[in-house]
Amino acid sequence: MILSYLDIIDRANNGPYISEDNWDLEKVAMTTMKIVEKYDLAWNPEEIVTDDPGLADTIFDAGLELAQTLGAYSRSTERIIEFEPGELELGMRLMPQTLVMGEGKDARTLYARRIMDERLPLVWAGNPGAPHPEELFVPAVLSWAQEPIVDMITCGTLVEVDGREVRTEDPIEIISTRRELQYLRQILRQVGRPGMGMLAAQSSVSELGDLATAHPDYLRPCDAHLVPMLNELKMDNRNVARAVNSLEYGMRNASLPCVIVGGLGGDAPGSAVVNVASFIISNLTCLSDYHLCHPIHMLHVATTTRSVLWVENIVQQAFARNAPCIIVSDIYPKSGACTRELLYETAANAIVITVSGGHLEGCGSADGNAPNGTGLEARLMGEVGHAVARQGVSLQEANALVLTLLEKYEHVFEMPNGNPGARIDQAYELQTMRPVPQWEQMYKEVKTELREMGLVTLT
Amino acid sequence: MANEQTYLEEVKLAIIDGDDKASAVATRDALQADVDPLAILNDGLMAGADVVGQRFERGIFFLPQLMLTGRALKAAMAIIEPRLQERYAEDGGNKADTGVVVMATVKTDIHDIGKNIVASMLTASGFQVHDLGVDVPIKRIIATAQEVNANLIGCSALLTTSMPFMRDLVDLLVAMGERQRFKVMVGGASVTPEFAEKIGADGTAQNAVKAVQLAQRLIRAQREQIGVSVR
Numbered sequence: 001m002i003l004s005y006l007d008i009i010d011r012a013n014n015g016p017y018i019s020e021d022n023w024d025l026e027k028v029a030m031t032t033m034k035i036v037e038k039y040d041l042a043w044n045p046e047e048i049v050t051d052d053p054g055l056a057d058t059i060f061d062a063g064l065e066l067a068q069t070l071g072a073y074s075r076s077t078e079r080i081i082e083f084e085p086g087e088l089e090l091g092m093r094l095m096p097q098t099l100v101m102g103e104g105k106d107a108r109t110l111y112a113r114r115i116m117d118e119r120l121p122l123v124w125a126g127n128p129g130a131p132h133p134e135e136l137f138v139p140a141v142l143s144w145a146q147e148p149i150v151d152m153i154t155c156g157t158l159v160e161v162d163g164r165e166v167r168t169e170d171p172i173e174i175i176s177t178r179r180e181l182q183y184l185r186q187i188l189r190q191v192g193r194p195g196m197g198m199l200a201a202q203s204s205v206s207e208l209g210d211l212a213t214a215h216p217d218y219l220r221p222c223d224a225h226l227v228p229m230l231n232e233l234k235m236d237n238r239n240v241a242r243a244v245n246s247l248e249y250g251m252r253n254a255s256l257p258c259v260i261v262g263g264l265g266g267d268a269p270g271s272a273v274v275n276v277a278s279f280i281i282s283n284l285t286c287l288s289d290y291h292l293c294h295p296i297h298m299l300h301v302a303t304t305t306r307s308v309l310w311v312e313n314i315v316q317q318a319f320a321r322n323a324p325c326i327i328v329s330d331i332y333p334k335s336g337a338c339t340r341e342l343l344y345e346t347a348a349n350a351i352v353i354t355v356s357g358g359h360l361e362g363c364g365s366a367d368g369n370a371p372n373g374t375g376l377e378a379r380l381m382g383e384v385g386h387a388v389a390r391q392g393v394s395l396q397e398a399n400a401l402v403l404t405l406l407e408k409y410e411h412v413f414e415m416p417n418g419n420p421g422a423r424i425d426q427a428y429e430l431q432t433m434r435p436v437p438q439w440e441q442m443y444k445e446v447k448t449e450l451r452e453m454g455l456v457t458l459t
Numbered sequence: 460m461a462n463e464q465t466y467l468e469e470v471k472l473a474i475i476d477g478d479d480k481a482s483a484v485a486t487r488d489a490l491q492a493d494v495d496p497l498a499i500l501n502d503g504l505m506a507g508a509d510v511v512g513q514r515f516e517r518g519i520f521f522l523p524q525l526m527l528t529g530r531a532l533k534a535a536m537a538i539i540e541p542r543l544q545e546r547y548a549e550d551g552g553n554k555a556d557t558g559v560v561v562m563a564t565v566k567t568d569i570h571d572i573g574k575n576i577v578a579s580m581l582t583a584s585g586f587q588v589h590d591l592g593v594d595v596p597i598k599r600i601i602a603t604a605q606e607v608n609a610n611l612i613g614c615s616a617l618l619t620t621s622m623p624f625m626r627d628l629v630d631l632l633v634a635m636g637e638r639q640r641f642k643v644m645v646g647g648a649s650v651t652p653e654f655a656e657k658i659g660a661d662g663t664a665q666n667a668v669k670a671v672q673l674a675q676r677l678i679r680a681q682r683e684q685i686g687v688s689v690r
Contacts, residue, residue, distance in 0.1 A: 168567035
């Protein structure tokens with residue numbers, strides 16, 4: 001039998017008590033450490049894209065064991081939400097294999113990708129979480145919504161509306177999130193693709209915005225919203241409310257466990273185990289229609305570090321081989337617009353995701369911490385992903401490409417102030433919505449380099 | 460019989476191993492062998508914590524090791540603290556650059572990994588840390604700082620839409636006439652030195668190691684201010 005969501009809420013209210021500190025250290029950290037030791041898990045920083053089916057399977061088994069051993073934790077009630085193994089397995093068997101996003105001629109179908117799948121990954125453009133003042137929000141989203149290669153869009157966060165700062169849990173979150181959706185729908189009409197699917201309601205940290213936009217005029221049932229898990233393997237009532245909000249209305253639930261690589265799971269293998277467990281648990285706690293794979297680096301944040309790329313690779317392969325489902329993986333480079341490194345980071349990340357079985361989402365340029373993302377790197381993300389699939393890049397070839405690219409950008413992690421680059425209004429001519437010449441030139445040069453490296457079908 | 464260096468090595472190793480039981484035993488053994496409590500603190504506990512901090516920065520150690528070290532330090536500090544107090548009293552109150560810190564992720568924000576790392580590093584550096592957790596109302600942060608007679612308030616927000624509550628905290632301290640009593644550090648992914656300055660905080664740091672250095676500087680400055688006013 002499958003659980004009713006009310007059963008989940010009951011368990012969150014009545015499960016065994018444990019303090020959060022003990023959950024973190026005694027349960028998550030210690031259990032993961034033991035499991036990593038038991039399965040003898042290790043990673044090789046020179047093998048970012050792995051060609052080792054046995055390792056992918058072992059990571060999956062280890063993650064399943066962690067999910068079965070721990071369950072989830074409710075931060076709101078300080079209770080453990082326990083699951084029977086059969087419930088977790090049924091949750092995995094029921095994971096959607098296809099999912100229509102958007103409507104009409106603009107609809108696209110997400111599907112569970114395979115390792116080295118030659119079908120094209122879908123391209124979901126945008127930078128969730130990146131703070132935007134109101135005047136930059138529309139230009140930023142327009143810059144990627146206008147790209148023909150983009151299949152779905154998402155967006156950053158409005159941090160002010162009508163000159164007033166947005167505060168969490170404040171009624172202004174309702175206004176900011178509705179404003180965000182009004183802008184997004186307006187942009188979709190403007191680019192002639194009104195039915196394009198969205199991942200939105202990003203301007204409200206609390207559940208207020210999510211509740212306030214579950215309406216066909218704002219976030220349609222064919223769109224997606226985030227149902228995050230907290231670090232690690234935790235829920236709270238804010239996020240439970242988001243899952244509940246989709247129950248009858250039918251929005252697509254994107255589970256989002258941002259597992260911290262170097263955090264409670266320890267090094268990359270333990271973090272991959274926690275990520276696998278999080279996806280398995282989120283089928284039930286987040287009612288996931290698809291999973292967002294977005295591990296982040298403990299110190300550098302970006303998804304383009306070696307260890308985080310490795311985790312994205314192995315988690316996707318683990319699911320593709322053992323429990324196929326729809327995984328969309330995030331690209332959050334360290335660098336921002338108008339830097340060559342942003343393009344290298346984007347290309348490396350897109351290669352890893354595409355070849356190991358994911359769809360593409362991004363780019364949260366400059367760590368998603370500034371309005372320094374543009375449509376140009378989203379275009380490159382899609383082009384690289386399509387080229388990888390189209391020419392049937394192997395896992396070993398992908399690894400060689402990624403290692404070459406890492407040499408070109410890895411220095412950004414040593415830069416004391418990061419490599420934030422330029423804001424959207426400095427990177428694009430806002431009148432014409434075209435990249436400024438030097439940014440476009442950089443893009444062309446990097447594409448030439450990528451072709452010379454072996455991505456010969458890059459258009 | 461073991462010499463002083465051997466006792467200190469045992470303490471240091473227990474901290475590096477993150478073993479709370481071993482650190483308590485090693486600290487007790489060292490005290491019983493008449494090793495100077497300040498030497499135990501600096502050359503045993505802090506020396507071990509330094510190694511852990513360096514390994515964390517270099518990606519050799521990860522958050523669990525940092526948390527275990529914090530736990531081991533806490534166990535050792537509970538044993539050594541009374542002896543240190545006596546020792547400080549003998550030295551005329553010339554305590555090292557440590558103090559009492561109240562830490563919290565501010566109201567509406569539940570992100571705590573960064574704050575936890577800073578708290579662990581501060582603890583590992585000899586600060587007495589009162590960590591109030593996440594989503595903490597600013598009135599409670601201030602009330603706790605008053606109650607424990609803190610030197611420093613450290614508040615954190617990852618979310619840009621929660622950052623305004625850090626300004627509220629500073630404003631409330633000013634309104635209460637308590638601003639001079641507490642140094643205020645702010646942190647979070649989007650927090651910049653400009654933001655810290657704009658809201659009237661005393662500083663921010665890019666990472667946990669720099670946060671400890673900042674806390675030490677602020678404590679020194681605070682003690683100098685008090686010294687000046689006393690004179």
